[in-house]
Amino acid sequence: MKVIVIGGSTAGMTAVSKLKRILKDDVEIVAYQKLKYPSLGSCGIPYYVGKHFDKPESMIARTAEQFQNNGILVKTGCEITKVDFEAKTVYGINLETKEEFIDTYDKLIISVGATPRKLNLAGEAASNVFTGTTLEAAVALRDSLATIKNVVIIGGGFIGLEFCESFGLAGKNITLIEADKWVSRKLIDEDIAQLLVTDLENKGIKIKTNAKVTEFIVKNNKVTKIKLSSEEEISADLVLVGIGVMPNTAFLKETTLKMNNFGAILVNDQFETNIKDVYAVGDCVMTKNVIDDSLHYISLATVAAKNGKVLGNILAGKKDRFPGAIGTAIIQVFDSEIARTGYTKEQAIANGFTAKEVVITGTDHTHYVADAKPVTVKIIYDQKAKIILGAQIFGYNKATLRINALIPLIWTKTKINEIEYLDLPYSPPFAKSVDVLNVVLAKINED
Structure with a gap:
């Protein structure tokens, strides 16, 4: 064969x-x-550009x-x-x-x-416009760090957000432009997105949503400015286009x-x-x-x-099948983390579910152990079927790995009334005796 x-x-x-x-x-x-x-x-690639490895x-x-x-x-x-x-x-x-x-x-x-989607604008092929998807592009992006100051990232998906860190660690002036109402709208809901946006803005990164790029202003085969639908112009030494694939x-x-x-x-x-x-x-x-x-x-x-x-x-002749997926993903941008799985609330409603949500903010471990940080858990569930449809977690200290406890509940369509007392681990450096997940699952069960 x-x-x-x-x-x-x-x-x-x-x-x-x-x-x-x-x-x-x-x-x-x-x-x-x-x-x-x-x-x-x-x-x-974003981690190579950010010099996490050489x-x-x-x-x-x-x-x-x-x-x-x-x-x-x-x-x-x-x-x-x-x-x-x-x-x-x-x-x-x-x-x-x-x-x-x-x-x-x-x-x-x-x-x-x-393949990366294009904006289909004149100047998109300029020498300082990248999509950051090949080995050659990765090397060129990292090599450019010594000579550039102003970076414009077009697209607020997870890749665009990760590149905020790549260029931020190098001390560049960063503007992220997102055409949608909020960043990563296909992956997370607005309230969770805003938690990350606030952290990034506190680090000096400018984030513009509901903003459409209408023109690349090019000089000597390099984009020097980005023009938005609002007529605002943004200076650029390097442009990274990450509007999806x-x-x-x-x-x-x-x-x-x-x-x-x-x-x-x-x-x-x-x-x-x-x-x-x-x-x-x-x-x-x-x-x-x-x-x-x-x-x-x-x-x-x-x-x-x-x-x-x-x-x-x-x-090879073996019996097997692919059951599907639920779109689980996780990112870290500087010290901020987001994990997500299943449907957002917006997607759940669009797919015909009677979707409701519960959002709880707690701490990732006990207050008396140093460095306790806030962690926010959002769960989207179907009020009629009594199953979880999706989950999003924002936090620090790898607290977002709690998503791993929620994935099987979505995958198996476990009923809400069976999971309030989920037996989660406890130790002061890792979690509280009643973890934030238990709190949010109990809140859902009250409905």
């Missing part, structure tokens, strides 16, 4: 690594990767040579431009030599990931492969597409939400890795 992988990112390479370990010499695997390297852990190559989980040593051929710098599904043939170009090539498969894995599937648009309007591929719980022997995984597919079985676009490395493991098992 010959398996071709389009894309060298987490999901696809995890799948074929698992497959190779099981089938060994009974499978031939070739991966075509557009970049010069596979398996980049791009989540580490070797950018450490973000590459496994090199092409390491894959080859395990019997997987990775052809880097090769872009697949067309697929003939009937003939089981892929067509591509070597980006370095410009030579075209053709290859055939028995099984095809589409793991092309996602979209599936990197444009080259498949004219094929019979089923995708939604967003370009995400539709798959079942075994990652089969509508075309025989063609599978798709990772940031280019739609994911089932465990809470209500609705389909969502969830671009997270954790989900992609699980996709790959399941598909590897399936291609």
